Amino acid sequence: MSTLRRILVVTLVTVAGTVVGAAxxxxxxxxxxxxxxxxxxxxxxxxxTVLQNLTAGTVTSVTVGAIPVACAGATLxxxxxxxxxxxxxxxxxxxxxxxxTVTMAVAPAVTAADQxxxxxxxx
Amino acid sequence: MKRIVGAVxxxxxTVGLVFGMAASLNLTSDSLGSATTVVAACxxxxxxxxxxxxxxxAAPGPGYTVGTVTITGLAATCYxxxxxVTLATAAGASLGEATGTTPGAGTTIVVxxxxxxxxxxxxxxxxxxxx
Numbered sequence: 001m002s003t004l005r006r007i008l009v010v011t012l013v014t015v016a017g018t019v020v021g022a023a024x025x026x027x028x029x030x031x032x033x034x035x036x037x038x039x040x041x042x043x044x045x046x047x048x049t050v051l052q053n054l055t056a057g058t059v060t061s062v063t064v065g066a067i068p069v070a071c072a073g074a075t076l077x078x079x080x081x082x083x084x085x086x087x088x089x090x091x092x093x094x095x096x097x098x099x100x101t102v103t104m105a106v107a108p109a110v111t112a113a114d115q116x117x118x119x120x121x122x123x
Numbered sequence: 124m125k126r127i128v129g130a131v132x133x134x135x136x137t138v139g140l141v142f143g144m145a146a147s148l149n150l151t152s153d154s155l156g157s158a159t160t161v162v163a164a165c166x167x168x169x170x171x172x173x174x175x176x177x178x179x180x181a182a183p184g185p186g187y188t189v190g191t192v193t194i195t196g197l198a199a200t201c202y203x204x205x206x207x208v209t210l211a212t213a214a215g216a217s218l219g220e221a222t223g224t225t226p227g228a229g230t231t232i233v234v235x236x237x238x239x240x241x242x243x244x245x246x247x248x249x250x251x252x253x254x
Contacts, residue, residue, distance in 0.1 A: 026156040032204070034164025035251035037211075038172075079178040081185055088178050119176050119187035119242050 043071040043120055049099075050116055052080070058107035061089070064118060065099035073123035078102040082111040093120070165204060165252055170196035172250075176242045188239035192221075194232040194250065202227045204254040208234045213246040225252060 049065035062078045072095045079088040089102040108114075175191040178184070192208060204225050210218045219240040225232055 024156060026158040028158035028160055030160045030162050031254050032165040032201075033162050033251070033253045034166065034201075035249065036170075037247060037249040039247050040172075040174075040210075040245050077176060077178070077187065079187070081180065086178065086180060086185075115185060117178060117184075117186045121174055121176050 043074055044068045048118075050118070052110065052114065052116070053101070054110055055107065057110055059104060059110050059114065060107045061101050061103045062116060063099055063101045067093055067097045067100060069097040071120050072097055074120040075122055076100050076102060076118060076120055078116065078118045080104060080108050081115045081117070082108045083113065165201040166198035168196055168198050170194050170250070172248050174242070174245070179239060183239070183241040187242040189242050189245055190236055190239040192234045192236070192248065194234065195230055197225060197230045197232055201225050201252050204252050206232065206250065206252045209249040210236065210240050210245045211247040211249065212244050215247070218244055
């Protein structure tokens with residue numbers, strides 16, 4: 001056997017061995033997967049004061065007080081529901097917090113059991 | 124003479140081969156292939172969720188509810204991928220889930236919840252983007 005033939009034989013055997021070795025692995029790829037959970041914080045857990053401002057038997061506005069400075073910049077939304085109708089309004093809490101008066105879009109009639117809901121959104 | 128020697132050698136090699144094979148086991152194998160790859164998020168940049176609240180007289184009201192969550196900070200590497208957003212209570216109970224596909228442009232995902240979720244109950248939000 002000539003030197004060239006020997007080299008060819010060794011090369012073929014090496015290549016064959018490589019192919020057999022590669023067959024033991026899988027061609028495997030993965031798509032991306034990202035997940036996260038975060039808390040939705042409250043700007044305050046303290047009690048707020050709520051005062052209805054009346055005009056001729058209707059609730060024209062609501063004043064929410066004792067808003068802490070941590071709520072500065074938040075949007076305060078207030079809704080008055082008198083059991084028959086409801087009306088809403090919103091205002092931005094000023095930089096120092098404190099009291100915010102929210103004017104109702106339509107002044108609902110005052111009743112003995114008005115329900116007032118409010119939410120602070122942001123900042 | 125050479126032919127005789129050759130024949131003897133061939134015979135010995137055959138016998139050796141047979142004896143050699145007799146010492147082996149009959150063994151087969153199921154296939155086994157393995158690989159490891161990294162499962163990465165489509166972006167590392169921070170995202171932020173903001174809430175749009177509205178008054179709802181009907182259930183889950185009367186009260187303020189969340190019907191839309193806007194997520195900002197989306198990177199281009201997360202475009203056109205399936206997402207799931209969950210609003211949950213402090214105890215981890217799901218209040219509502221919304222699914223969809225991230226947009227193919229911009230940095231904002233607008234997620235709509237139907238039915239709406241009580242705003243007072245929302246204390247956590249989870250987001251997963253895959254694909």
